[in-house]
Amino acid sequence: MKKIEHVGIAVHDLEASNTLFKKLLGVSHYKIEEVSSEGVRTSFFKSGPNKIELLEATSPESPIAKFLEKKGEGIHHVAFAVDDLEAEIARLTKEGFTVLNQTPKKGADNKLVAFLHPISTNGVLIELCQEAPSPPVEWGME
Ligand SMILES: CC[C@@H](C(=O)O)C(=O)SCCNC(=O)CCNC(=O)[C@H](O)C(C)(C)COP(=O)(O)OP(=O)(O)OC[C@H]1O[C@@H](n2cnc3c(N)ncnc32)[C@H](O)[C@@H]1OP(=O)(O)O
Ligand SMILES: [Co+2]
Secondary structure (H helix, E strand, O other), X not given: OOEEXXXXXXXXXHHHHHHHHHHHHOOOOXXXXXXXXXXXXXXXXXXXXXXXXXXXXXXXXXXXXXXXXXXXXXXXXXXXXXOOHHHXXXXXXXXXXXXXXXXXXXXOOOEEEEEEOHHHOOOOOEEEEEEOOOOOHHHHHO
């Protein structure tokens, strides 16, 4: 694993939290993105070398909705950058971690992601993320 890629924070109200984090960090979010497959709307902040992801639930089945109900707002996950997600999934599975998705799935901010169940990581949900490969050049030429 290369570095912490982002820290994910579950929030009830993305707009209100964007205002709060702007005051806190002194910078505005640089993007808002919805990832419907995860049932979330996210915003991203950069603070020096660090990245914060705020997550609001878009449906009651969303992992964020469940988390907010049980634990309230707060740190939801820590994401690590990896070069080869499939290799890391295989390595960590072999090491006995509970990898929630054996196949990389679409994340936000142009990433492929996988999650480790907090039951196997001292109660902390871990995300692994790899920069998604660029689409072939010809896609942009039509
Ligand atoms: C925007 C895309 C992406 C990115 O690019 O960055 C994201 O970050 S998406 C983030 C949202 N998606 C996910 O979290 C996907 C992975 N999570 C899951 O699959 C589930 O949340 C889970 C971890 C498997 C838990 O689901 P489930 O078992 O259905 O929920 P429960 O509410 O029953 O919880 C069981 C147990 O686990 C504890 N828990 C749940 N979430 C967390 C958490 N984030 N951190 C620590 N612990 C967590 C929960 O409290 C329960 O514990 P007990 O109460 O002790 O049983
Ligand atoms: Co994340």
